[in-house]
Amino acid sequence: MKRTYQITIEKPLEEVIDLFNNPLNFKHWQKGLIDSKNLTGKIGQKGSKRNIKIKTSVATIQMVEEITAVDLPHLWEATYRSKGVTNFQSNRFRESVSTVNKKELKQTVWDASTIFKFSGMMRLVAKARPQIFESQTEQFMQDFKNFAENGISVYDS
Numbered sequence: 001m002k003r004t005y006q007i008t009i010e011k012p013l014e015e016v017i018d019l020f021n022n023p024l025n026f027k028h029w030q031k032g033l034i035d036s037k038n039l040t041g042k043i044g045q046k047g048s049k050r051n052i053k054i055k056t057s058v059a060t061i062q063m064v065e066e067i068t069a070v071d072l073p074h075l076w077e078a079t080y081r082s083k084g085v086t087n088f089q090s091n092r093f094r095e096s097v098s099t100v101n102k103k104e105l106k107q108t109v110w111d112a113s114t115i116f117k118f119s120g121m122m123r124l125v126a127k128a129r130p131q132i133f134e135s136q137t138e139q140f141m142q143d144f145k146n147f148a149e150n151g152i153s154v155y156d157s
Contacts, residue, residue: 001116001126003134007141009148012106013095017073019148020093028153029144032056039064046070052080058132084122088115089137110144112137 009016019025021044027033032055042048049066063082070076073093080087092111097104114137118126126133146152 016108027155031154
């Protein structure tokens with residue numbers, strides 16, 4: 001299952017990447033994030049891994065994130081593995097400029113693509129309810145946009 005997404009954030013690229021790349025902000029735009037623990041000495045670099053626990057509307061999922069490419073501010077890729085599901089995630093960022101009332105405003109365009117691969121029982125779940133997997137990335141992106149632009153957090157303290 002492959003999907004692509006795009007969202008425009010009304011903030012300059014540098015500000016967006018600072019928010020995106022800061023682990024302290026993850027809880028503000030990754031709804032349901034319960035826990036995140038680094039598994040390697042390197043944090044946020046290519047090859048680094050962390051264990052993630054997320055509560056979704058369906059279940060609580062534990063997965064391992066491995067960062068596979070980092071070329072910020074333009075590229076960040078990772079692979080997420082959990083029982084029966086592997087998700088390859090690619091995120092590309094670029095700055096654009098819009099004009100409002102003759103004033104130029106910097107924006108960031110975020111393009112994301114996901115490829116999900118399933119095994120075992122998860123193949124059946126993915127066939128029966130693909131929206132479970134398809135909507136997660138889109139929701140994270142929208143929540144990030146709300147956090148970056150308006151300071152709105154999804155964190156349930």
